[in-house]
Amino acid sequence: MRFKVFRTSIAAAALSVIAAVAMPSQSAKAAGFYKDKVITIVIAFGPGGGYHLYSTTLAKHMKQFIPDTPPIILQFMPGAGGLKAANYMYKVAPKDGTYMSLLSQTAALFQRLNKGKTGYRYDASKFNYIGRLVSMDAAHMLYNSLPDRDLAKLKNAKLETIIACTAGKAAQGYINAKALSVASGISVKILTGYQGSARQNIAMQRGECNYQPGAWNSWKARRADWLKKGLIKPVALTALKRHPDLPDVPTIVELAKTEKLKRIMSFIAGYAPVGRAYATPPGTPADRVAMLRDAFDKAAASKGFLEETKKRNMLIGTAPGKFVQKIVNGIIATPDDVVNETKKILGYK
Numbered sequence: 504m505r506f507k508v509f510r511t512s513i514a515a516a517a518l519s520v521i522a523a524v525a526m527p528s529q530s531a532k533a534a535g536f537y538k539d540k541v542i543t544i545v546i547a548f549g550p551g552g553g554y555h556l557y558s559t560t561l562a563k564h565m566k567q568f569i570p571d572t573p574p575i576i577l578q579f580m581p582g583a584g585g586l587k588a589a590n591y592m593y594k595v596a597p598k599d600g601t602y603m604s605l606l607s608q609t610a611a612l613f614q615r616l617n618k619g620k621t622g623y624r625y626d627a628s629k630f631n632y633i634g635r636l637v638s639m640d641a642a643h644m645l646y647n648s649l650p651d652r653d654l655a656k657l658k659n660a661k662l663e664t665i666i667a668c669t670a671g672k673a674a675q676g677y678i679n680a681k682a683l684s685v686a687s688g689i690s691v692k693i694l695t696g697y698q699g700s701a702r703q704n705i706a707m708q709r710g711e712c713n714y715q716p717g718a719w720n721s722w723k724a725r726r727a728d729w730l731k732k733g734l735i736k737p738v739a740l741t742a743l744k745r746h747p748d749l750p751d752v753p754t755i756v757e758l759a760k761t762e763k764l765k766r767i768m769s770f771i772a773g774y775a776p777v778g779r780a781y782a783t784p785p786g787t788p789a790d791r792v793a794m795l796r797d798a799f800d801k802a803a804a805s806k807g808f809l810e811e812t813k814k815r816n817m818l819i820g821t822a823p824g825k826f827v828q829k830i831v832n833g834i835i836a837t838p839d840d841v842v843n844e845t846k847k848i849l850g851y852k
Contacts, residue, residue, distance in 0.1 A: 533790040536600065537573040542566070544781070545596065545604040547588035549581040551701035553721030556817065557636050557779050558605055561799075564808040568798035581698050584673035585610060586622065593625035598784045600791030604630075608639045608777040609675045611834040612770075616846055627831050630782035631792045632824035634799040637817075638778040641679045641741035642719040642749070646707045649714075652736045654758075657689045665689060668697040668712035672850075675774075676703070679716035679741050681849050682771050686758040687739065700725075719746060720779075720818035727816055742775045748818075767845050773834050778820070780827045796824050 544562060546554045555577070562575035580588040585607030596602040607613075611627040645652040649665070657665065669676030677693055684691040694712060697703045703715050704726070719740070722730065729735045740746060740754045756768045781799065783792060802808055803821045812819050846852070 533794040534570045538571040540573045542575045543578050543602050545578050547585035547606045549699040565802040568801040589625045592784050596784045598786035603781050609774045611831045612774045629785040632827040633781040633795050634824050635778045635780040635822040637720050637820045639718045640746050640775050641716045642737040643683050643716045643739040644735040646713040647734050654687050654738050663692045665714050666692045666712040667714045668694050668703045668706040670698050671695045682755050685848050686755040724817045741772050743772050770841050776830045
């Protein structure tokens with residue numbers, strides 16, 4: 504992102520040039536560090552899904568904008584809906600700028616919902632956010648094995664008609680399915696133990712489930728054929744506003760009938776703007792954070808990256824790390840009454 508800077512006098516301009524020469528930028532200070540180094544991106548879910556696709560594409564182009572062009576490799580660390588990777592990045596991962604992560608966009612949300620629990624050993628607000636590639640509006644997809652895919656009609660469907668396959672109670676799929684059920688009034692049976700969107704897609708094909716909430720950008724990039732054939736139909740979005748691709752698909756906030764429920768759904772949907780955001784552990788030197796942010800911004804705006812993402816049908820909606828930081832801080836600052844009501848709805852203690 505480029506910003507116009509206005510100078511009020513020639514003297515001020517001269518002083519700024521002198522300062523720039525005398526005091527190197529934070530990213531310039533880090534030059535030389537990455538020689539003979541390898542950067543690892545820790546991904547909170549298994550291979551084969553959108554996290555994999557976006558990270559592979561970013562790694563390919565981002566390394567070109569880092570001094571000494573260090574290789575960037577991916578390390579998959581699925582477990583507990585992203586909790587394992589978040590704890591690892593906060594407590595264990597090297598804090599020298601050689602480790603980045605793509606955590607679940609719900610990391611801050613689940614931290615707030617589980618405040619005080621021993622299993623949550625990270626603080627999402629203390630990660631150094633490098634940048635976001637795209638927001639993560641979750642599209643609630645119904646498979647064509649259902650006799651009807653109209654939400655209004657499904658309110659009267661028999662129990663266990665709508666079945667979702669998710670990783671576990673700490674996964675975004677679980678929270679999305681619960682949210683849709685409460686907001687729309689439909690009954691949803693949620694099966695757990697299906698790690699990763701690839702396995703969940705297979706489960707729908709096998710008839711084990713017929714409903715899967717997942718990132719709209721992933722559906723569009725990886726299952727465009729399903730959309731074209733009508734195998735899946737989006738009936739709602741976990742988002743704060745409608746997506747331009749899906750102007751007729753309501754958000755869970757819109758589906759909520761009371762102001763109280765709308766506040767809860769807004770809290771849940773607040774993770775969507777976090778999206779596919781990359782971060783380094785707390786304690787990473789500021790100059791290396793600055794260098795990685797600069798490389799990220801340049802890669803995301805590069806011709807090669809944009810051409811490849813267009814060819815792969817990948818949605819892109821970049822945002823700087825500071826924007827992500829603000830969103831995360833807002834989630835963590837959510838009032839206790841909203842958090843407690845959300846926990847009741849989700850069945851969390």
